[in-house]
Amino acid sequence: MQAKSLPTNARFTRSAPSSWPRTTSVFLSSNPSVGCTPIGATRCLPSLKIQRKHCASLWRIPFRDTETCGPTRQSSGPARKAAQAAHFYVKRLEMQHWTIASAYDTLAPNWLDGQFNGSNGVDQHMRALRFLARAADSGWALNVGCGCNTRFNSLFREHGLKIEGVDISERMVALARGADPDVQLHHADICTWQTERTYRFVSAWDSIWHVPLEQQRPLMLKLLAMLDRGGVLLFSAGGLDGPSEHTDSTMGPAVYYSTLGIPGLLAVIQESGCTLRHLEFDQWPQQHLLVIAQRAA
Numbered sequence: 001m002q003a004k005s006l007p008t009n010a011r012f013t014r015s016a017p018s019s020w021p022r023t024t025s026v027f028l029s030s031n032p033s034v035g036c037t038p039i040g041a042t043r044c045l046p047s048l049k050i051q052r053k054h055c056a057s058l059w060r061i062p063f064r065d066t067e068t069c070g071p072t073r074q075s076s077g078p079a080r081k082a083a084q085a086a087h088f089y090v091k092r093l094e095m096q097h098w099t100i101a102s103a104y105d106t107l108a109p110n111w112l113d114g115q116f117n118g119s120n121g122v123d124q125h126m127r128a129l130r131f132l133a134r135a136a137d138s139g140w141a142l143n144v145g146c147g148c149n150t151r152f153n154s155l156f157r158e159h160g161l162k163i164e165g166v167d168i169s170e171r172m173v174a175l176a177r178g179a180d181p182d183v184q185l186h187h188a189d190i191c192t193w194q195t196e197r198t199y200r201f202v203s204a205w206d207s208i209w210h211v212p213l214e215q216q217r218p219l220m221l222k223l224l225a226m227l228d229r230g231g232v233l234l235f236s237a238g239g240l241d242g243p244s245e246h247t248d249s250t251m252g253p254a255v256y257y258s259t260l261g262i263p264g265l266l267a268v269i270q271e272s273g274c275t276l277r278h279l280e281f282d283q284w285p286q287q288h289l290l291v292i293a294q295r296a297a
Helices: 052-059 077-111 122-129 153-158 170-179 213-225 261-272
Strands: 140-144 162-167 184-187 199-204 227-238 244-248 255-259 275-281 288-294
Touching (some): 077 170, 077 255, 122 227, 122 288, 153 162, 162 170, 213 227, 255 261, 261 275, 261 288
Parallel strands (some): 140 162, 140 199, 162 184
């Protein structure tokens, strides 16, 4: 896969200590290297030819002979090729998620209270929480990609909210349990994690931009559907003009990022039946976008 230099106006990275060096980002392909999604997917992806050496380098897994690859052993012809494409598509997503989990397992201590910037994102959360009806101070807050830092927890509790957190990094979750034992925590991938609970407030601060581009829209719809009536979603995203994905090694390990772009994000909010309350480039000149949306009361 040929890498290209990332334009400087396309950089958006998770907040990191200022002492860490900044490095050049690289684009990933804007299209998955498969011709279809797994069975049950809601949309088709752009079709690309499957090449052995390309698949092997992209997913960093051994490429088995096409006659015995994955679940397609008894298949033949177009059906076999489609099943192979779906199999490797799933493997690609699994590898991306594993890479993010592994990176944050390594970096977790940098986000501990006292190590990380305790004001990062606090003003933005205070702004979003003001949209909640004060007369209904109760219910739950969900922190997506909660990490191990507790700086938002006091804000949630001031609004009478009980706190639940989800993070893909096992080490982040372990450290978070020690930092605030009263938070209900889950070591899970937010894309597959299920809950029957709804939330008055959902925060996805500097987290869901690590989700693969093709999963961004369904995840956004999922989070917006979790909101109670009058509930608020805060999230950060790459503030670009269209869909994009890249890797960045600012924090040390190469970490994947993606964004639907501003038009795509606004379209998802509208599709969900929610209302945009606030949109801001809050760390200009970085392309760091703050978005606040709310479900009708």
